[in-house]
Amino acid sequence: METERNTSQPATSLPRLGQPAPMFEAVTTHGVLKLEDFKGSWLVLFSHPADFTPVCTTEFLGFTQLYPEFKKRNVALLGLSIDSIYAHIAWVRNIEEKFGVKVPFPVIADLNKEVATAYGMIMPGESKTETSRCVFVIDPEGIVRAMIYYPLTTGRNMNEIVRLIDALQTADKYKVATPANWQPGDKVIVPTPNTQEMAEERVAKKGEYELVDWYFSKKTLSKTGV
């Protein structure tokens, strides 16, 4: 028996890790931007519930403070909320006036909720009219590589987002994985053997890695990364 659909609500989708990020074309504080404008660099697309609210303001200050670190890593930042472009402009000007900080990244004015819906940013259990605190890390090829969802009540940790970027870029560059709480310079995880033969070879070559068992090896990345 087919369930009746509420046709007054737009279909909500959720991006999937490892798949292309939903395309968008949106009005922002830096003009009309499309997802493809960011091709070739990493992109952190993040939503906040509303302009002129305190937790969101601390997050914008946090992202601005770490902007040089993102830029160094070839990462662009792009904010979003379901507010008008005029509210965005007034808010970033207010942040500059009250905190002496100029917000350097664009912010999407998603009044028709098109981008918020495509990215699954609205959590009706929290609010039907505001986005929750969502973060999408999109790589230079436009693939979603990581997602973070935080509630309205709790500001995010921007240092963790930088660490996440470092981990993803390290994994891509050296074909390794990173363990819990990894920081740049820490040992990385050697990919697990996925055949019996490889497992035997891994154990036989244990001098090359810090081997706990056939499935668990770490190594230090040298300056050349080998």
Added chain:
Amino acid sequence: MACVNPDGTLTASASSILRALTSPATPDQVARATDLPLYRVRSGLREMVEAKMATEHEGLYERTDLGAAKSHA
């Protein structure tokens, strides 16, 4: 449009983009010349083409006579 003020004058970033088009250039080349983020250059060039201040052919952008006049206005 983000690059053109209501009175028809260009914003500083738009002027900068047009001035970088003294010869045909890619968005990457314009970004390096202007020190603007690449996403901003791509968006700006799209608007310049729409406003007939620039043309695009096989990934290379060139300013028109209108674009040249506006960038020095």
